[in-house]
Structures are given as C-alpha cells and as structure tokens.
Amino acid sequence: MEKETIKSIVESHEGSKGGLISILEDIQKKYGYLSENSLRTVSKETGSSLVDIYGIATFYGSFSLKPRGKHLVSACLGTACHVRGGPRIAAEFESALGVCAGETTEDKEFTLETVNCLGACALGPIIVVDGHYFSKVKISDVKRIIKKTKTGLDKVSGDKDDNVVPLEVSCSHCNHSFMDHQCHIDGHPSIRVTVSFGQKHGWLRLSSLYGSFAVESEYEIPMDMEINFFCPHCHSELNSPSPCVLCGASMVPMIVRSGGMVQICSRRGCKGHMLDLDGVNF
Amino acid sequence: MITLTINGLDVSVEKGTTLLEAAQFLGFPIPTLCHMEGLSPYGACRLCVVEIGEEPRSKLVSSCTYLAEEGLKVRTASERVVKARKMIIELLLATAPQSKTIQDLASKFDVRQQRFKQEYEDCILCGRCVRMCEEQMMAKAIGFRGRGENRSIGTPFDIPADVCRLCGGCMYVCPVCELRCTYNEPEKAICGGCANLSPPCLEKEGFDDMMCYMDPCVACEIINDKERSLKP
Structure with missing residues (x-):
C-alpha cells in the first residue's frame, strides 16, 4: 500500500530536475515522517542512491525520520528566553514528558523540540504548543500546559448536528x-x-x-x-x-x-x- | 588558453584548470588534505587557500576548487595565506590531534602551539572516503548525514549497506584514522619529538619534512630512552 502511494508520488514528479526534495516533502506530508522503507522505495523508484536521499532527509530540519506526535511542543532557547530560564523550562518538559528534546513520547501524543527564537522575546520564556503561545512560563506551569493540551487547547463545544x-x-x-x-x-x-x-x-x-x-x-x-x-x-x-x-x-x-x-x-x-x-x- | 599570474610568474593554462593545478605546474607547493588525485575537488579542508586579486580587495579562496581566470593575480604564500593556513592546521589539529597526517602538516608548517581544546574526533569531514566510494569504487555506500555539528559520515540508518563491497578504499584514503605518534605524552597534540627538538640523528637541512615518516621515530626513541634512564 505504502509502496504504491510512494510510487505514484514519485511518478507525479517525474522529469522535474531536483524533484527529490519535493518527493520527500510529499511523503512527509502524507505520512508525517519519512520511514526507512519509504526512503528505500524512493531510492528504487528514482534511481538515486539511498545515501544521497538519506543525506538530504537528514540535512533539512523540516524532514523527520521518526514519527511525530499529535502535539508539537516547542521550547524556545533563544537568548532572551535562555537568560530567563528557558533551559530549565525545557528540562522540566523533558522530565514531565519523559523524553529528550527532539523525541516523541511513547504514546505518540507529544513531540518535544527546542527552537532558537520565536520572535516574542519580551514574553520569554516562551512555549508553543500546536501554534498556541504560552508566555512567561514558569516551571510550575509546565504540568498545566501539558494537561491543557491533552484536554484540547481550544475546546469548542461540538455541534450536535451529524452532518456539520x-x-x-x-x-x-x-x-x-x-x-x-x-x-x-x-x-x-x-x-x-x-x-x-x-x-x-x-x-x-x-x-x-x-x-x-x-x-x-x-x-x-x-x-x-x-x-x-x-x-x-x-x-x-x-x-x-x-x-x-x-x-x-x-x-x-x-x-x-x-x-x-x-x-x-x-x-x-x-x-x-x-x-x-x-x-x-x- | 588562459593566462594568469602566480606569485608574479605568468603562466598559460587550459580552460578549466584549477589554481592548484596551475601552481603545482609551476612548482609552487600548496598543502592539501581533502584533495586527492583521481577524486573530484571538494574544497572542504581549506588548507589549499591562496590569495587572489589586488590588495586591499584580495580574498582567500580554496585553490583546489577555483578555476583559473584570465589575468588573475594569485599569491600562494603571502603573509595572509600563511597565517590562514597555520590557523587551519591548528584547528584541524584540535579536531583530530591523533592524526599523523595532520601532525606532519603541523610540523611542516611550523605550527608550534595548540590553543584550542582537543576533541580527538575520528573524522574531519574531508569527504575523501565519500568521494572514493562514489567515484572510484562506484558503490555510494557511505555519505554525509545531518548538518552542522551533527554532520557525520556513514551509511544510511547506520545499517551496513548492501552496496558496500568491503573494499576498504574509504579507510585507505582517510587522513585521520591512522595511529598517531604519541611520543611519551599522549595528551600532547603535537608529538614534537621529531620536529620541535633538534633531531639528534639528522642534523642536516632538507630532512625536516621527512622525520615524521620514520618508523620508529628515532628522535622519540632517544628521548624515551633518556627519560627512562633518568628514572630511578
């Protein structure tokens, strides 16, 4: 199944020079990450060597070789957040989620990553969960943020209409x-x-x-x-x-x-x- | 044909010749590390830097990748080049102080200090093995992975590659994975036995570059013996 899908993605980029990145982007879009098998299939279908494809997939930060979690937690470690204790917040997230930065929890709920600046330095330390900014985060806030994410960051009362x-x-x-x-x-x-x-x-x-x-x-x-x-x-x-x-x-x-x-x-x-x-x- | 000036000498070379080849044709020595006959130029180690253009707008380029241009003025051993080259060697030495090739370069270019933290990396990312595997062995089993400080050389997913024929070409061309000359101070970056002290057996000119190639190193042996005899 996966092979067929990847085949069709490769075929849709046929003839375009330097289409490798686009192919990988499409696969990542479809599956959320690049699996070993998908890279091997791409290598077979495009004729490029696995080494080159792996080199590209590991070079660009937007590609992930590991499955990502449902929620993405970004902890800012830029200069301003750093001096305001960003690393301690990040460490607290690491211990609360039980993963290191860049990893995904076992239940595939959270992916923790560190970023170098989110452009909101005055509000540091900043944590962004799925696009929601949490400013001036304290260590005691970490548990609350995780809990809030689990229950839904923007809880909207669902419409009862089955079609809408x-x-x-x-x-x-x-x-x-x-x-x-x-x-x-x-x-x-x-x-x-x-x-x-x-x-x-x-x-x-x-x-x-x-x-x-x-x-x-x-x-x-x-x-x-x-x-x-x-x-x-x-x-x-x-x-x-x-x-x-x-x-x-x-x-x-x-x-x-x-x-x-x-x-x-x-x-x-x-x-x-x-x-x-x-x-x-x- | 393209005419350019290297260290004041005019030379005509074919189109597509690199500055390194032109300088070597004239006999100007330029040290290289990632460059290798038979492999495509890569320009990773920057050891072959030369200065091009007129002061004060001159700039340093890697001669192994820079193609000769009409009327270009090249200096292969200006003060700026020598300074940059020494710094590059010092940095390489900090990355892989155990490499005999780099130690020899340090001896040859009079690098007598080591101001950076020694990392003892087993790779300087010169890419020789990657190009060897791809261009000479036609295997493409190893390649660069990651970027920045996480850049490394190896097989995809760290799984032995099925295209690898275990030819050993990668190890053969590697300038770093040899045994180092530790003298009697393993923590010291530059062995120093051969180059930094006056060699007892070869006090002639012209042998300065050769001494580190000696196996076993005579100078080290003698110093070792001396220190051993001093101990009670």
Whole structure:
C-alpha cells in the first residue's frame, strides 16, 4: 500500500530536475515522517542512491525520520528566553514528558523540540504548543500546559448536528494549528491559511464546520480558480499531488486535531472534500 | 588558453584548470588534505587557500576548487595565506590531534602551539572516503548525514549497506584514522619529538619534512630512552 502511494508520488514528479526534495516533502506530508522503507522505495523508484536521499532527509530540519506526535511542543532557547530560564523550562518538559528534546513520547501524543527564537522575546520564556503561545512560563506551569493540551487547547463545544461538525485542523508539515480564535465564521473559530493565485497573495479564512463552504478572503478569488494554499506558520505549500475526485484539481490535506485528515479541493467553488477520521466517535 | 599570474610568474593554462593545478605546474607547493588525485575537488579542508586579486580587495579562496581566470593575480604564500593556513592546521589539529597526517602538516608548517581544546574526533569531514566510494569504487555506500555539528559520515540508518563491497578504499584514503605518534605524552597534540627538538640523528637541512615518516621515530626513541634512564 505504502509502496504504491510512494510510487505514484514519485511518478507525479517525474522529469522535474531536483524533484527529490519535493518527493520527500510529499511523503512527509502524507505520512508525517519519512520511514526507512519509504526512503528505500524512493531510492528504487528514482534511481538515486539511498545515501544521497538519506543525506538530504537528514540535512533539512523540516524532514523527520521518526514519527511525530499529535502535539508539537516547542521550547524556545533563544537568548532572551535562555537568560530567563528557558533551559530549565525545557528540562522540566523533558522530565514531565519523559523524553529528550527532539523525541516523541511513547504514546505518540507529544513531540518535544527546542527552537532558537520565536520572535516574542519580551514574553520569554516562551512555549508553543500546536501554534498556541504560552508566555512567561514558569516551571510550575509546565504540568498545566501539558494537561491543557491533552484536554484540547481550544475546546469548542461540538455541534450536535451529524452532518456539520467543527474541526480543529493543523498544518501537515509543522503541525501548527490553523485555528483563528479572533475571527469566527459560522459561530466557530475559523481556519486561517495563506493562499496565492495569479499575482495575489493573502489570507483565507474557512469555516471550521465540515460541510460548510463559507470562506472569507483578503482578495476576491474568481470562481473555478485553482489556488495554492500555504501554512501561515511554516510557509510550506499545502497542496498535495492527489487530485480532487470531482474536478481533478489538487487537494489540500490538513491534520485534524482529534485524529485523521481532512482534504479540501483547492479549486474555488468546488465542493470536493474528504474526511478521514480514525478513532473518533461522533 | 588562459593566462594568469602566480606569485608574479605568468603562466598559460587550459580552460578549466584549477589554481592548484596551475601552481603545482609551476612548482609552487600548496598543502592539501581533502584533495586527492583521481577524486573530484571538494574544497572542504581549506588548507589549499591562496590569495587572489589586488590588495586591499584580495580574498582567500580554496585553490583546489577555483578555476583559473584570465589575468588573475594569485599569491600562494603571502603573509595572509600563511597565517590562514597555520590557523587551519591548528584547528584541524584540535579536531583530530591523533592524526599523523595532520601532525606532519603541523610540523611542516611550523605550527608550534595548540590553543584550542582537543576533541580527538575520528573524522574531519574531508569527504575523501565519500568521494572514493562514489567515484572510484562506484558503490555510494557511505555519505554525509545531518548538518552542522551533527554532520557525520556513514551509511544510511547506520545499517551496513548492501552496496558496500568491503573494499576498504574509504579507510585507505582517510587522513585521520591512522595511529598517531604519541611520543611519551599522549595528551600532547603535537608529538614534537621529531620536529620541535633538534633531531639528534639528522642534523642536516632538507630532512625536516621527512622525520615524521620514520618508523620508529628515532628522535622519540632517544628521548624515551633518556627519560627512562633518568628514572630511578
């Protein structure tokens, strides 16, 4: 199964010079990490040697060779956070989660990483969990942050309608949340992403209700226009090579907080979307 | 043909010749470490730095990767080059003080001090083995992994590669994984026995570079014997 998928990803990049990074990005987007087998398959399919592929996969920080957890905890160790005790906070997270920085807990819930600056130095020490910033964190806050993450950082009372459910989605690359709590659509926090089409580049807010097609955008998007989606946090392109079953445009996968994936069609006006939730009871 | 000036001498070389080749053609010695005949130039060790251009806008480039340009003025042994080269050797020595090749370079280029913490790394990331494996052995079994301070050389996933034929070419070309000349102070970076003291047996000029190649090292032996006889 995995082999077939990787084969099709490689084929979609056929002929493009230097497509190796794009291939690896697509695999990472699909599986969340690069497994040994997937790298071997890529090597076989592209004809590049495993050494080169492994070299690239280990060189770039955006590639992970280990499965990532559901929640990404970033502890800032930049200069300002460092002098305010960032390393002690990071160490407290390490002991609370039982992992070292860069590792994932055994239950695949948390991945802990250290970063060098998050650009909010005045608020240090900073901890970011799935795109939620916690400022001036004290050692005593660590347990609370973990507990809060487990219960859901942005708890929204779920709609009881079976066809319309609010989703909390995050980037399939960096796992940062797309949820915008400042701006509500359909009475729920909206999903904010960056889009570009033609010469335009701006934000797009989607309704987080699955089944609702309400959108707001910085620029008017013409109907039937195929647009490129980007993560506002890591700026990586979200469009995947898999085509929409309705119109053939590329689909945009996003990670659903409670588990699974949601895919929406990148064409304005197309109602193609797919929801693949695993282990969620409605 | 391209005409350039190396240390004031005009030389004409074919297009595509590196500065290192041109300088060697004229007989100017440039030390190298990651460079190896038969392997593609890599420019990792920076030992072959030369100064190009006119003062004060001259700059240091690695001669093994820099292609000859028309009218280029190259200096292979200017003060700046010698200073940079000594610093590079000192840094290499701190990385892998046990390497005989690097010790010899230190002796040859008059590096007499070691101001950095010694790391005793078994790799200086010169990439000789990687290129040997790829270009001469056609195997591509080992390569660079990671980046920055986590950069290392090895097989993917640290699993023995099925393309490796155990030819040993990588070890053959490695400048670091040899046994070092420890003299009688293992913690000292530069053996010093051969180069830093006046050698008792070879007090002639012209042998300075050769002494460390001697096995066993005569100078060390004598000093060892002397110290042994001093002990009660």
